[in-house]
Amino acid sequence: MEKGGTIVKGKRRKKLTGPLMLLMLLTLLLPVWIGSPSAHAAEKSGAVYIIPVDKPIEQGLGKFMERGFKQAEEMNAGLIVLDINTPGGRVDTAEALGTLIKDSPIETVAFVRGDAASAGSFLALNADKIVMSPGSMIGAAAMVDSTGKHVDDPKLVAFWKSKMQGAAEISGRDGKIAAGMTDVNMVVEMPEINKTKQKGEIIALSAEEALKVGYADHISNTPEEAAAWLGYSQDDVFKVERTTAENISSFLTNPVVMTILLFLGIAGVIIELIVPGFGVPGIVGIVCFVLYFSGNYIAGFAGAETWVLFTVGLIMIILEMFIPSFGILGILGSIALVAGVVRAAYDTSDAFVSLGIAFGAALVVIAIISIIFKDRGIWNRFILSDSMSADRGYSSAIERKELVGLQGISLTPLRPSGTAMFDGERIDVVTDGDFIPIDTPIIVIKAEGTRIVVQQALPV
Numbered sequence: 001m002e003k004g005g006t007i008v009k010g011k012r013r014k015k016l017t018g019p020l021m022l023l024m025l026l027t028l029l030l031p032v033w034i035g036s037p038s039a040h041a042a043e044k045s046g047a048v049y050i051i052p053v054d055k056p057i058e059q060g061l062g063k064f065m066e067r068g069f070k071q072a073e074e075m076n077a078g079l080i081v082l083d084i085n086t087p088g089g090r091v092d093t094a095e096a097l098g099t100l101i102k103d104s105p106i107e108t109v110a111f112v113r114g115d116a117a118s119a120g121s122f123l124a125l126n127a128d129k130i131v132m133s134p135g136s137m138i139g140a141a142a143m144v145d146s147t148g149k150h151v152d153d154p155k156l157v158a159f160w161k162s163k164m165q166g167a168a169e170i171s172g173r174d175g176k177i178a179a180g181m182t183d184v185n186m187v188v189e190m191p192e193i194n195k196t197k198q199k200g201e202i203i204a205l206s207a208e209e210a211l212k213v214g215y216a217d218h219i220s221n222t223p224e225e226a227a228a229w230l231g232y233s234q235d236d237v238f239k240v241e242r243t244t245a246e247n248i249s250s251f252l253t254n255p256v257v258m259t260i261l262l263f264l265g266i267a268g269v270i271i272e273l274i275v276p277g278f279g280v281p282g283i284v285g286i287v288c289f290v291l292y293f294s295g296n297y298i299a300g301f302a303g304a305e306t307w308v309l310f311t312v313g314l315i316m317i318i319l320e321m322f323i324p325s326f327g328i329l330g331i332l333g334s335i336a337l338v339a340g341v342v343r344a345a346y347d348t349s350d351a352f353v354s355l356g357i358a359f360g361a362a363l364v365v366i367a368i369i370s371i372i373f374k375d376r377g378i379w380n381r382f383i384l385s386d387s388m389s390a391d392r393g394y395s396s397a398i399e400r401k402e403l404v405g406l407q408g409i410s411l412t413p414l415r416p417s418g419t420a421m422f423d424g425e426r427i428d429v430v431t432d433g434d435f436i437p438i439d440t441p442i443i444v445i446k447a448e449g450t451r452i453v454v455q456q457a458l459p460v
Contacts, residue, residue, distance in 0.1 A: 046078015047236035048227045049106075053082050057089025057119045060250040060299045062097055068240040072106055079232050080108045081223045082127060088118025091143065091160060098126040098167060109230060111223045112136040112207070112216075118144075121181060125167035131226035132207035132216045139204035141181040150184065157183060173214050177203060245298050252295025255350055262341065262358035265289040267365045273318065274366070275373045293344050302344035310344075313337030400452060403427070403444045407457055410440045420454060429454045 049072035055061050072080050082101070088094075101108055101123060110116070110124035111131045116138040124130050124138060132138065143151040143160050151157065161182045168178035180188035180203040188197040192212045197203050210216035220226045224234050242250070251257060268285020275281075293310065296302040316333025323329065338355065345351030408422035416431035420442055429442070429452045436442060436456050446453035 043233055044078055044231040046232065047072075047075060047238060048079045048081060048224075048232050048234075049075075049077045050081045050083050050223045050237065050239040052240070052242075053084045053086055053120065053123065054113075055086060055250060057086055057094050057097070057123070058253070059090075059093055059301060060246070060253050061089070062093050063300050064240075064242055064246055064250075065097055066100065069100060069104055069106075071240065073104075075238075077106055077238075079227055079230060080104065080106050081227055082108065082110045082123065083223050084110055084112050084116045084120055084124060085114035086117065086120040087115060088120050088141070091119060094119035094122045095163060098122055098163075101126040102167075102170075107230070109226055111220070111226045112138055113223075117141070117204075121178075122164055122167060125164065125171060125173070125178060128171075129217045129230065130210070130215065131218045131220050131229065132210055133221055134207055134219060136207050137204055138210055138215060139181040140202050141178075142184060142202050143182065168215075177205075177213060177215060249295050249298035252291055253299050253301070255354060258292060258295075258345070258351075259354040259358050261288045261292040262354055263361050265292060266358055267362035269314070270362065270366050271369050275369060292341070296344040306340045306344040309336045309340030311340075313340060399449065400427075400447045403447050403452055405444060407441060407443045408454075410436050410438055410442055413438050414442075414454070427452055431455060 049068065051065055051068040051072075053061065053065070069080065108127040109129040109131055110127035111133070112124060113133050114136055116124045116136070118141045121138050121141045130138070141160075141164060143156055145151055161179045164178040164182050165175040169175040176186075176188050177190065180186050180197045182202075184202060185199055186197065187199060188203065190196065190203075190209075190213055192214075193209045195209075205213065205215055207216060207219050211219060218226065218229050220229060224237055227237065228234055252261070265285045265288035268281040268283075268288065270285075272279070272282030272285065289310065293302055293307060296306075313333045313336030316329045316336065319329050319333075341355055342348055342351040345354070403422065406422050408420045408427075410418060410420050410429075411426065412418035414420075414429065414431050414434075414436040416433050416435070418429065418436075419426055420429045421427075422444070428450075429444075431454055434455065436454075441457040441459075442454040443457040444452055444454050
């Protein structure tokens with residue numbers, strides 16, 4: 001019994017030893033796993049490039065992001081972090097940037113610092129991973145027009161919804177949630193957060209909600225923490241900065257700024273042409289046009305042809321004021337000028353709206369200036385403003401005052417007009433109504449310009 005009992009105890013000890021050793025091993029490794037900054041493999045190689053996406057999504061931002069991706073690729077970066085805080089922007093620009101992100105050979109992560117709203121959520125969904133900061137938001141991607149009104153065109157809504165849904169599904173996310181971010185008519189159930197999107201609503205997810213429904217992979221406070229979570233060292237972190245030219249271009253291509261520049265340009269140049277002599281309006285107008293074209297040129301919207309069209313148009317309008325062409329030069333110049341302005345802009349419809357507002361406002365200012373400075377206007381060159389009166393030395397005919405009192409003889413019968421001879425000079429004369437026969441002595445009693453009045457001379 002004793003021997004048998006000893007054997008049983010030995011077996012029990014052997015059975016307990018294995019689990020105890022495993023438990024001790026887990027206890028030793030647990031702090032290491034908890035303290036590890038990455039849920040992935042060991043530290044990855046390659047620099048981390050942080051590209052700020054903190055402005056409305058338009059072509060200026062697009063050019064900046066393209067430069068950042070190209071720079072990261074040239075430097076063999078391991079990770080690109082899109083630091084997103086944007087209200088959204090243009091759908092066409094977002095679509096192009098989504099392709100840029102998706103096709104990049106470099107791993108990408110969207111770090112949502114503030115809002116990834118509208119087109120910003122589309123950019124985030126095209127990244128390999130999405131990391132959100134506490135208090136941030138993703139979604140609210142319904143299409144709106146320039147006034148902020150929801151777009152109801154079924155084709156446009158369907159197009160944008162398919163783009164959002166496709167971007168989500170490629171990353172293994174629930175496509176219905178992305179579709180619910182764009183379509184107010186959908187009903188989307190989200191049991192993970194105990195919410196159901198009803199008709200008339202748009203899905204916008206907080207960081208915690210996005211994490212639960214799979215629209216965020218992690219929550220971090222900074223882009224650097226997001227990179228560390230993915231296994232990248234924080235020793236080689238570079239932030240792509242905008243150049244001075246890019247900042248200026250972004251400001252100048254703002255639709256409001258563009259409209260103001262066009263207004264000042266049109267008003268300044270025309271005021272200088274019709275009320276010459278000031279100098280300042282002309283200089284301001286030309287500078288504003290230069291800023292307009294320069295901003296769009298730096299942003300990549302305008303080419304050299306836009307400068308040519310504008311210059312030719314301006315020259316033709318100036319020539320129209322001095323060379324009579326029955327309006328042909330003016331019409332051709334206006335067409336060339338408008339074509340240059342519109343082609344320089346990123347969006348043709350926006351350019352026409354800005355140009356229309358600017359032109360209307362400029363006409364009002366030009367009318368006011370023309371009235372105030374009417375005495376200095378160019379039209380005075382074509383209007384005879386001097387009064388050619390006798391008191392200013394002007395006369396419509398030669399005065400013959402020296403003939404008054406002079407005697408002569410009628411060469412023709414005066415009925416009452418005719419011809420007479422005075423000191424060997426033939427002169428057309430007229431009587432007061434009396435008939436005077438030929439070869440009758442006469443005397444000049446009045447001289448009014450070319451009208452020489454005579455009467456029959458009395459015998460001495």
